[in-house]
Every structure is written in structure tokens, then in C-alpha cells.
Amino acid sequence: MAQAKRSAVRRNYPSADTLGRPEGGWRLSLYRIMFEADCEAGRRFDQAVFVVILASLAVVMADSVEFLAQRYGRVFTYLEWTFTIIFTVEYVLRLLCVRNPWRYALSFYGVVDLLAFLPSYAALLLPNLTFLIGIRVLRLLRIFRVFKLRVFADEYAMLGRALRASARKTMVFLSVVLLIVLVMGTVMYVVEGPENGFTSIPTSVYWAISTIATVGFGDITPHTPLGRFVASVMMLLGWGILAVPTGIFTMEMTLAETARRRGQMRTCQVCMTPGQDQDANYCKHCGARMEGAQAG
Incomplete structure (x- = not known):
């Protein structure tokens, strides 16, 4: 059973x-x-x-x-x-x-x-x-x-912990990006106008999102020199923005992996030094025999 x-x-x-x-x-x-x-x-x-x-x-x-x-x-x-x-x-x-x-x-x-x-x-x-x-x-x-992908259950759990830990930072980052695209979309609506395809502020915000994400569908493009300058700034800004969430998530992944490894380590019962390897027979600090160490 x-x-x-x-x-x-x-x-x-x-x-x-x-x-x-x-x-x-x-x-x-x-x-x-x-x-x-x-x-x-x-x-x-x-x-x-x-x-x-x-x-x-x-x-x-x-x-x-x-x-x-x-x-x-x-x-x-x-x-x-x-x-x-x-x-x-x-x-x-x-x-x-x-x-x-x-x-x-x-x-x-x-x-x-x-x-x-x-x-x-x-x-x-x-x-x-x-x-x-x-x-x-x-x-x-x-x-x-x-x-049998359940062998990766620990990795899935670590990924989930990293996502939860970085959720607040990611939301703050996305709110800043949202503010940028709203402002830049409004600017492009004023600069280009309906005659160049920017028929409304929501349409201009859509253009700003696709531009800052470095997607650039090309369905709406600036025609004036000032509009092209703003678009260039948006593209360069997009490259920098893409690196931010990657850094946040990578840091949380590193912290989660460190915490997982620490959880797998043992503590010496003699000198109470933590961080002993799981397969260690003797304490790396005082040399005392670890609890549960193999004989010989």
C-alpha cells in the first residue's frame, strides 16, 4: 500500500x-x-x-x-x-x-x-x-x-520563492515604466499628432510600450525630427530597462539558492559552528566528530 x-x-x-x-x-x-x-x-x-x-x-x-x-x-x-x-x-x-x-x-x-x-x-x-x-x-x-519531472520539484520551489521575494520590487519597477510610457506617449501625441498616426493618447501609449520594449511593430512611426529624437531616447531607455527586472530576479534567485544550501548544511554539536557540509564527518572549525558521521 x-x-x-x-x-x-x-x-x-x-x-x-x-x-x-x-x-x-x-x-x-x-x-x-x-x-x-x-x-x-x-x-x-x-x-x-x-x-x-x-x-x-x-x-x-x-x-x-x-x-x-x-x-x-x-x-x-x-x-x-x-x-x-x-x-x-x-x-x-x-x-x-x-x-x-x-x-x-x-x-x-x-x-x-x-x-x-x-x-x-x-x-x-x-x-x-x-x-x-x-x-x-x-x-x-x-x-x-x-x-518524471518531479525530480525538479526543488528547483520549481526555489523559482517560486524568488518570484514571490521579488514581487514588490518588480511592481515598483513596473509602476515606474508605466509612468514613463504614459508621459512619453502623451509627448508623442502632442509632437506628432493625428496626421502622423498618433490619433489619441492611448494609441500613443501603445506606441511607447512597443518602443520601450524594443519590439517596434512599425505600424506607427514618427515622422518629425523631434518625434524621431523622442523615439531614439525611448529605444535606448528600453535597453536599460530590460536589464532591471533581470537583475532583481537574478539576485533573488541567488539568495534563494544560498538559503537552500544553508538549509542543507549541519551545525556542529560541540562548538555550534553552522554551515557544515551535509556529508562532513568532522567539524571544519574544531575537528569534533559530527553527529551521524560514518564510522571509519
Whole structure:
């Protein structure tokens, strides 16, 4: 039971205790294949479903291309319904092989699995909802179960801590940028005017944002010498602005990594010197034997 629980958690599903692991029979065999990754059949099942997911997404994307839809539209329709039936059968089997089907149905991945085929039926009943088929992209979240990306959980947590720690500084920075684009957009509206494409202050602010971000779509361009000078200043300012959030986030990442390493280090129980390496046998300060050190 403990091994099955670890396997279920590792595959991002609710634990076996939550779902209700069957005690035996065909339901237990099916449960092992669909919810546990420790057996060869379970790994092959995950890989096969992942291939079907990618194929279904490829069909949806290809069907959005006009000349492909006109030429292979009927083929795409057949494939789409084939994938829909496969996902429907998979979802029903998942509900059948657990003792608490409602807990699975209401879990995050249960809802994702439901959304994998529900939009197709909704589009059949209500043609105006055809766009909902794109929700199937959520099934790509299952890639984390196939490739075992949970080994990077510590890095994800460190990234999240760095983002939270830098949130206040980033908001202050963005408020300054917002002030700059508002002022410069207003200036360009006065300098260039509607005759040069700057028809309103919001349009001029849009130009200022695309310019300071060094994107420069070119749909609105200054024509007067003064306007070009202001645009040049905005471009140069944009290069400097891009470096600010990068520096803030890099500093927080460094602090988070330092804190993580310190948390992994030990403290000498004799001289109470912190910062001892995790695998150290003796204290680097007083030479005393570390608690839990290997013999020899």
C-alpha cells in the first residue's frame, strides 16, 4: 500500500488512500496500469496515451489551417472523433477502477481528463462552442507523469520563492515604466499628432510600450525630427530597462539558492559552528566528530 501511494503521488494523481485502491480482481489490475508507474504496463500505458494526446493536438492545429482543412477536413473529423472516443473510454475506465470515483472526478487531473473529450461533445450539440476543443491542450500536463519531472520539484520551489521575494520590487519597477510610457506617449501625441498616426493618447501609449520594449511593430512611426529624437531616447531607455527586472530576479534567485544550501548544511554539536557540509564527518572549525558521521 505504501509503495502504491508513493507511485500515485509521483504521477501527480491523488493518493491511493484518497482514490480507494481496489483490493483485487480486474479492478486492481486496471488500477495498477492506469494509476501506478512501477510496472512495465503502467509505463507503456502512459507513453501510449501521451502519443495519442500529441496526435490529437496535431490534428486540432492542422484543422485550423484553411487549405489543410479544405483538403483533409473529413479525415480530421474522423481522427478527432477517434481521439474523443479513446479519451472517453479512458476516463470511464479510470472511474471504474477506483473505489471513490467522485474523488477522482473532482480532482485536478480528473477535471483535466474530463475536459479532454467534453468540448467535442459540446461542439456537436452546440456548434458555436467549437473553439472549446482547444482546451485539450491541458492534457499536456500529463507530460510531468511520463518524464518524471518531479525530480525538479526543488528547483520549481526555489523559482517560486524568488518570484514571490521579488514581487514588490518588480511592481515598483513596473509602476515606474508605466509612468514613463504614459508621459512619453502623451509627448508623442502632442509632437506628432493625428496626421502622423498618433490619433489619441492611448494609441500613443501603445506606441511607447512597443518602443520601450524594443519590439517596434512599425505600424506607427514618427515622422518629425523631434518625434524621431523622442523615439531614439525611448529605444535606448528600453535597453536599460530590460536589464532591471533581470537583475532583481537574478539576485533573488541567488539568495534563494544560498538559503537552500544553508538549509542543507549541519551545525556542529560541540562548538555550534553552522554551515557544515551535509556529508562532513568532522567539524571544519574544531575537528569534533559530527553527529551521524560514518564510522571509519
